[in-house]
Amino acid sequence: MSPTFTTAKTSLRRRFGLLAPYLPELVAIRHDLRTALQVTVPLVGWPVEGPRLQSFCDRAGLTLEVHTRGGSQKAVISRNGLGVVPDAGTAGEAGRWFSYPTCCVEAYTSQGPKRTGDDFVNRMHTLVVDAPDRIDFRLNPFLRTSPFHLFKHFPCSLGCEATTELAERTRAHLERDLPELHAALQRFGRSPVLFLDSCGRGLSLDSARSDQNASDGLAYEAVFTDGDPTAQLGRSQRHTQEDVDQFLRIQEALATGDALTLVAGTLHILSDTDRVATFERPDGRVWKVLDFW
């Protein structure tokens, strides 16, 4: 039986620790698709994490540089060392250190200089509203904090060519360097996503068949999410506790069901064709099933 999202994530976490969610970036650095990545580790965790990161870098032929900032350590990983703390504050710098496409960085920074949770929430909302009917799975933006993604930045659109090109080059290297991760990434990344406009998060439907659609009934085997919206709530002015509560109730109902229909803002969740639960979309929210191919 193929591993569930949680099992696959836990097993990589056990093997790679803190670096598990950065595996695609590490492979990209190794193959010169990207200059560096930066991991923030609280000072209190450093005595354990520091030696682990060092040992990983030694084995992988990468360079670890550490800078203390405030109450944390900035661990910078690159091929040959940078000598500075990379700064993602401007479009040019983010492009230089993290290889984010210029079109995407400009789209993100044009939202204003202040980085808040609202940026994340509003950006995901805009991306979903403007999304094509079927999205290339390599552009799936919902798995960015798990190991199963091909880019970490906010794309300028879910059809961005520069991101697709970068994602494809990373994918090809992952297929050779980490074939198990690559297989899991293809499966999870192609899972349709139920977007509920709750703090920018989505609910992925594992093993749902892509030839079905949400108005006729979409069958699935399991539901998973890369991020609980609760963590974003304190940073989002657009959302309330009710939004998050509804997201969690829908996630729970989906876990007991095996199919859903979404028609005009009404979501039915079914199990063996019996109705398990019904939810109504709140005013002003976008609910959508996104199909990845």
Ligand SMILES: [Zn+2]
């Ligand atoms: Zn772009």
